[in-house]
Amino acid sequence: MARTTSQFRSGLLMNGNFETGSGSQAGAGWIGSEFNFWRMNDAAGTASFDTSTFHGGSQSLKIVKNSAGGVLSINNINDTDLTTLAYHGLKVLPSTSYNYSIWYKTDGTTGPRIQLHEYSSSAFLQTYFNTILSTPTVWTNYQTTFTTGTAVVNVAVVPGRYNGGEGGDGTFAYFDDIQIQQTSRTTASARSVASVRSAAV
Secondary structure, eight states: OOOOOHHHHTOOOTTTOOOOOEEEESSSSSSGGGGGGOESSSSSSEEEESSOOOTTOOOOOEEEESSSSOEEEEEESTTTTTGGHHHHHHEOOOTEEEEEEEEEEOOOOOOOOEEEEESSSSSSSEEEEEEOOOOOOOOOEEEEEOOOOOOOOEEEEEEEEEEESOOOTTTTEEEEEEEEEEEOOOOHHHTTTTHHHHHHH
């Protein structure tokens, strides 16, 4: 599925509201199908589209950790096969500021991590943030801003991650309505608009 120009301009992450897709994934693989734009990269748990608990629309993403020492990670690319960046990485402009927003709730025990990483067309460049969230049991919004580097092409979004030792067996969290929206543009990045738009459609 190609991004449309309107989706790029609004800064909307593909399936950031988790309304497209069904079912679950235990172990590495695309959740539901490859076209739902979310992948489970580490095997210590289960990810699923949940229709009983959601912030907006009719479903959310739920992750459940099943190993106290293992790693559970969800993101929009396959970080062992960076060719997926061309299809699932969110294309952004260089030297440009963006706002990141996510809604989440937890079981009240251990807050999940959220991460955002910068890539060129084929390699990791930097991490914008690696934040452990709080543990609300009601839907809560978290927002932050970031500015892209000069060589950026894509960003990889990690809405949920538990590292080894973080969160015991059965720890879970829900995520919904993730948005990344452009807030400013430099003169240098403005010159890149035409090429980025053509690549995004």
